[in-house]
Amino acid sequence: MLYYSTRDRGNYATASRVILKGLAPDGGLFVPAENIKNLFKENLPTGNYQELAVNIFSQFLGDFSLPEIQFAVSAAYNFNTFEDPAITPLSQVSEQTFSLELWHGPTSAFKDIALQVLPHLLTTAALKSGEKKEYVILTATSGDTGKSALEGFRDVPGMKIMVYFPEKGVSDIQKLQMTTQEGKNVHVIAVRGNFDDTQTGVKQIFNNHNINTKLERAGYRLTSANSINWGRLLPQIVYYFYAYGELVTRGHLQEGEAVNFVVPTGNFGNILAAYYARRLGLPINRLICAANQNNVLSDFINSGQYNKNRPFYNSLSPSMDILVSSNLERLLFELSDHDSEQIQYWMELLLKNGLYCLDKKTLSKLQELFWSDYADDEETLETIAKTYRAHNYLLDPHSAVAKKVLEKYLAQENDNHLSIVLSTASPYKFTGSTIKALYDSSLFKGLSELELMKTLSQKTGIPVPKNLAELEDKQILHHQVIEPQKMPEHLQKLLLN
Numbered sequence: 001m002l003y004y005s006t007r008d009r010g011n012y013a014t015a016s017r018v019i020l021k022g023l024a025p026d027g028g029l030f031v032p033a034e035n036i037k038n039l040f041k042e043n044l045p046t047g048n049y050q051e052l053a054v055n056i057f058s059q060f061l062g063d064f065s066l067p068e069i070q071f072a073v074s075a076a077y078n079f080n081t082f083e084d085p086a087i088t089p090l091s092q093v094s095e096q097t098f099s100l101e102l103w104h105g106p107t108s109a110f111k112d113i114a115l116q117v118l119p120h121l122l123t124t125a126a127l128k129s130g131e132k133k134e135y136v137i138l139t140a141t142s143g144d145t146g147k148s149a150l151e152g153f154r155d156v157p158g159m160k161i162m163v164y165f166p167e168k169g170v171s172d173i174q175k176l177q178m179t180t181q182e183g184k185n186v187h188v189i190a191v192r193g194n195f196d197d198t199q200t201g202v203k204q205i206f207n208n209h210n211i212n213t214k215l216e217r218a219g220y221r222l223t224s225a226n227s228i229n230w231g232r233l234l235p236q237i238v239y240y241f242y243a244y245g246e247l248v249t250r251g252h253l254q255e256g257e258a259v260n261f262v263v264p265t266g267n268f269g270n271i272l273a274a275y276y277a278r279r280l281g282l283p284i285n286r287l288i289c290a291a292n293q294n295n296v297l298s299d300f301i302n303s304g305q306y307n308k309n310r311p312f313y314n315s316l317s318p319s320m321d322i323l324v325s326s327n328l329e330r331l332l333f334e335l336s337d338h339d340s341e342q343i344q345y346w347m348e349l350l351l352k353n354g355l356y357c358l359d360k361k362t363l364s365k366l367q368e369l370f371w372s373d374y375a376d377d378e379e380t381l382e383t384i385a386k387t388y389r390a391h392n393y394l395l396d397p398h399s400a401v402a403k404k405v406l407e408k409y410l411a412q413e414n415d416n417h418l419s420i421v422l423s424t425a426s427p428y429k430f431t432g433s434t435i436k437a438l439y440d441s442s443l444f445k446g447l448s449e450l451e452l453m454k455t456l457s458q459k460t461g462i463p464v465p466k467n468l469a470e471l472e473d474k475q476i477l478h479h480q481v482i483e484p485q486k487m488p489e490h491l492q493k494l495l496l497n
């Protein structure tokens with residue numbers, strides 16, 4: 001399988017190049033250059049999570065050998081890394097609705113699924129390139145991604161990871177998760193500023209020619225692990241096949257019967273993986289794209305106009321607070337039958353005016369498969385409470401947004417298919433919101449997040465994931481706080497001394 005860019009179909013790249021590069025040189029995103037339509041249609045892959053992953057990765061990682069793929073999969077998905085042997089267990093919430101839990105990994109966030117395996121794909125790709133460099137992963141984080149990346153890259157040979165987070169811009173739990181991070185190759189740095197300052201600092205390092213040259217001479221290469229990397233998207237295709245197989249095995253579905261997936265969406269990575277699963281032949285009826293009050297995507301899917309010129313809300317589902325969903329570019333490329341000129345045109349308009357409009361034909365293709373709506377904070381809290389009371393199932397705010405949007409869908413469309421809601425975070429990652437949804441919050445005034453976690457667990461009888469429960473006893477290992485302007489200098493000192 002070869003790849004090319006959404007903005008230029010002239011240059012082919014192998015899977016290992018694509019994973020090493022992340023972004024294409026022309027600013028576009030790498031996509032499979034070959035037709036993957038119905039590759040699995042007659043023969044859906046079967047087996048446990050690891051077997052499915054090996055099978056699906058093998059179709060896409062053309063220049064990786066089978067043992068290389070097997071190694072990466074078993075290093076990523078095992079009983080040390082995931083608390084549940086199923087990796088992504090499927091729970092039944094009600095007769096017609098299931099929840100695919102993507103948060104049983106080492107940081108209780110769905111980003112773990114991709115970030116546990118990406119480091120192994122990267123090291124293999126780096127070996128193939130023949131260049132003897134030590135890779136330095138730079139990540140600016142507003143919460144979940146940083147911790148997930150730290151756990152994924154810790155002690156991976158040939159890699160170092162630096163995570164920068166805004167000192168006051170993450171939750172207490174998230175901060176504790178990062179500052180207690182163990183591993184010989186990890187650096188965690190608090191930045192005096194907000195997330196934008198932090199991200200700008202990282203970008204300035206990447207764009208600083210002088211620093212990059214010096215680091216290259218010293219044997220380092222800077223890279224990012226961000227969500228547009230194909231190596232993060234591919235691992236997400238696997239759990240769609242897994243969930244479907246579970247429904248068939250448990251007798252809820254006949255093989256070939258279609259289901260709906262409902263995805264709480266931010267950067268459009270998760271739901272794009274569902275789209276690729278469907279291209280590969282997985283029987284999917286509708287893909288329901290759930291947004292929060294930052295509802296750029298639901299407006300887009302319903303009207304064909306993408307317009308990022310609007311107020312930004314800090315919602316209770318912060319990982320979905322995004323106004324430009326980068327991975328959408330890949331979907332548009334697929335829907336427009338790989339028309340890279342059209343993509344260039346739309347992306348230029350987005351950059352220039354923050355706005356573009358789909359033509360009628362592309363819009364109708366989009367709406368044939370996708371359905372979208374949003375849920376605000378109040379609806380999110382209501383849904384957490386209602387779902388817990390009616391079904392004894394506890395949702396985090398992101399998953400609750402998805403559940404609410406599914407309810408809106410079912411109220412409008414006459415649809416009898418089973419639906420699977422993607423659950424992207426443990427309710428204990430957002431204990432403050434979860435507890436507020438269920439109980440009178442004046443009862444818990446003054447309690448720290450760790451205390452709230454314990455209280456919620458006592459009240460519901462649902463155990464706290466091990467990695468979060470252990471935080472209390474962990475030592476703070478990272479104390480550094482720096483000014484955003486000092487980030488480039490700090491990095492050089494750290495690496496070049």
Ligand SMILES: *Cc1c(COP(=O)(O)O)cnc(C)c1O
Binds near residue numbers: 109111267398
């Ligand atoms: C990242 C994230 C999302 C959004 O996923 P995308 O792939 O960016 O659409 C949703 N929920 C949680 C908890 C996340 O961490």
